[in-house]
Amino acid sequence: MSTDPHKTPYAPSVLEFKSSTFSVPVLVLSSNDLVAIEQQLQEKIRLAPEFFKNSPLVLDLQELNKQGYDIEVTELTDIVRKSGLLPIGIRGGSVQQNKQALALLIPVYSIHNIGASAETQKPKKIIPTPEPVTDNASTTLITKPIRSGQRIYSSGDLVVLAQVSAGAEIMAEGNIHVYSTLRGRALAGVQGNTEARIFCSDLQAELISIAGNYKISEDLDETVRKKPVQIYLQNHTLIIKDIV
Amino acid sequence: MARIIVVTSGKGGVGKTTTSAAIAMGLAKKGHKTAVIDFDVGLRNLDLVMGCERRVVYDFVNVINGEASLNQALIRDKNCNQLYILPASQTRDKEALNQEGVGKILDDLKKDFKYIVCDSPAGIEKGAHLAMYFADDAFVVTNPEVSSVRDSDRMLGILASKSRRAERNEEPIKEYLLLSRYSPDRVKLGEMLSVDDVQDILSLHLLGVIPESKSVLNASNSGTPVILDEKSDAGQAYADIVARYLGEDKPHRFIEDKKGFFGKLFGGK
Numbered sequence: 220m221s222t223d224p225h226k227t228p229y230a231p232s233v234l235e236f237k238s239s240t241f242s243v244p245v246l247v248l249s250s251n252d253l254v255a256i257e258q259q260l261q262e263k264i265r266l267a268p269e270f271f272k273n274s275p276l277v278l279d280l281q282e283l284n285k286q287g288y289d290i291e292v293t294e295l296t297d298i299v300r301k302s303g304l305l306p307i308g309i310r311g312g313s314v315q316q317n318k319q320a321l322a323l324l325i326p327v328y329s330i331h332n333i334g335a336s337a338e339t340q341k342p343k344k345i346i347p348t349p350e351p352v353t354d355n356a357s358t359t360l361i362t363k364p365i366r367s368g369q370r371i372y373s374s375g376d377l378v379v380l381a382q383v384s385a386g387a388e389i390m391a392e393g394n395i396h397v398y399s400t401l402r403g404r405a406l407a408g409v410q411g412n413t414e415a416r417i418f419c420s421d422l423q424a425e426l427i428s429i430a431g432n433y434k435i436s437e438d439l440d441e442t443v444r445k446k447p448v449q450i451y452l453q454n455h456t457l458i459i460k461d462i463v
Numbered sequence: 464m465a466r467i468i469v470v471t472s473g474k475g476g477v478g479k480t481t482t483s484a485a486i487a488m489g490l491a492k493k494g495h496k497t498a499v500i501d502f503d504v505g506l507r508n509l510d511l512v513m514g515c516e517r518r519v520v521y522d523f524v525n526v527i528n529g530e531a532s533l534n535q536a537l538i539r540d541k542n543c544n545q546l547y548i549l550p551a552s553q554t555r556d557k558e559a560l561n562q563e564g565v566g567k568i569l570d571d572l573k574k575d576f577k578y579i580v581c582d583s584p585a586g587i588e589k590g591a592h593l594a595m596y597f598a599d600d601a602f603v604v605t606n607p608e609v610s611s612v613r614d615s616d617r618m619l620g621i622l623a624s625k626s627r628r629a630e631r632n633e634e635p636i637k638e639y640l641l642l643s644r645y646s647p648d649r650v651k652l653g654e655m656l657s658v659d660d661v662q663d664i665l666s667l668h669l670l671g672v673i674p675e676s677k678s679v680l681n682a683s684n685s686g687t688p689v690i691l692d693e694k695s696d697a698g699q700a701y702a703d704i705v706a707r708y709l710g711e712d713k714p715h716r717f718i719e720d721k722k723g724f725f726g727k728l729f730g731g732k
Contacts, residue, residue: 369620
């Protein structure tokens with residue numbers, strides 16, 4: 220007689236569903252010319268090959284469908300995958316496109332935060348397909364000095380316990396913490412997260428940026444230079460403040 | 464177990480070859496069988512500083528190409544029978560070097576030698592890359608000025624990420640800072656970075672400070688490593704560095720003004 224695991228009174232729960240928000244790049248298309256898409260995609264990737272390598276991607280077909288262009292999701296996915304990107308979702312697609320996407324095991328997202336949509340007539344609630352759990356928002360920890368010429372990219376937060384030298388570049392989709400001197404470039408919220416912050420215990424950076432809003436060393440006020448500070452975005456302005 | 468030391472810097476003209484010659488001689492003088500290799504293919508200099516330029520028959524590239532054996536190419540130093548020099552080829556360029564060939568030579572040398580000193584060329588390209596790739600220890604030679612410090616920092620990044628130890632996830636290369644051409648007078652005048660400034664930027668273990676000295680130029684011109692000039696400050700600095708590397712506890716010298724008590728009393732500023 221085998222014991223039923225569901226009946227065992229002390230069985231601890233081995234899983235739970237949680238909700239989590241990820242910052243994922245979205246590919247917005249405005250043409251259904253697959254050759255042109257492939258070409259321009261390659262060009263973009265060539266600018267920052269490391270960033271795009273194996274990056275998750277959501278395909279946005281809303282614009283395309285609004286203009287009445289049709290596109291084969293199967294072929295589009297092929298191109299995207301060939302470029303080293305991993306499509307993890309589609310939104311704004313037609314019924315047919317959504318079907319194709321699901322056939323490729325690509326979940327369909329509703330456009331709930333974008334105003335009126337051509338496709339979504341009746342308000343849909345959360346799509347039952349669970350978001351694929353990627354290791355996307357994990358924190359990267361660096362314990363050794365980051366030297367001139369080195370680049371570090373974190374898809375989540377980035378914590379550095381050693382100095383960041385002039386000429387080094389650290390980037391994170393989330394927050395950046397440097398518990399030593401920050402002399403290089405630090406870019407937080409590089410995928411557009413305006414809530415991201417930079418913390419460092421000695422600010423001597425060449426450049427600081429949050430979600431694309433940047434300040435170069437020359438523009439840093441003397442009152443914050445060489446001080447422990449936090450940097451955040453307020454109304455599109457970088458605020459540099461003491462950590463109290 | 465043999466150890467491979469790379470003498471590197473990124474920037475040119477900071478004293479890599481002088482340092483390679485001096486520490487190789489210093490280690491050999493202490494009784495350790497040492498080989499020093501010139502990786503600066505096409506810009507051969509180590510043979511001049513070691514005073515063996517007239518005895519070069521075969522070189523590094525000949526050995527890599529199998530045109531000569533290692534024993535044929537190694538030149539025994541005339542001052543110390545524990546020291547051998549493997550000169551670079553002057554008629555070739557860095558492309559003549561390859562990872563496999565360099566690795567094989569170093570493996571062969573490891574069987575016979577205690578220390579193998581690799582004199583890296585300037586830059587971060589192929590020659591410098593191969594010089595550091597197999598290293599166990601790195602002597603990073605830096606001058607107390609900003610461009611040299613930044614280039615050293617860049618090189619430290621390469622040591623930490625592109626070496627064989629890094630690629631194999633082994634214990635990282637041990638990095639040591641050698642601050643050369645140091646002049647306390649000029650530091651005082653604010654014309655030079657101080658030891659503290661450089662250490663603050665590089666955060667690296669300081670193995671020694673080599674003062675700016677006429678004896679270095681004299682030694683190079685005469686083809687005798689400066690460490691053999693025991694009266695000179697630079698020679699003593701290198702002797703200290705070798706001793707510290709071998710584990711002796713020697714206080715740092717040449718960081719402060721070299722004027723003595725009377726100098727301080729009467730020398731004014």
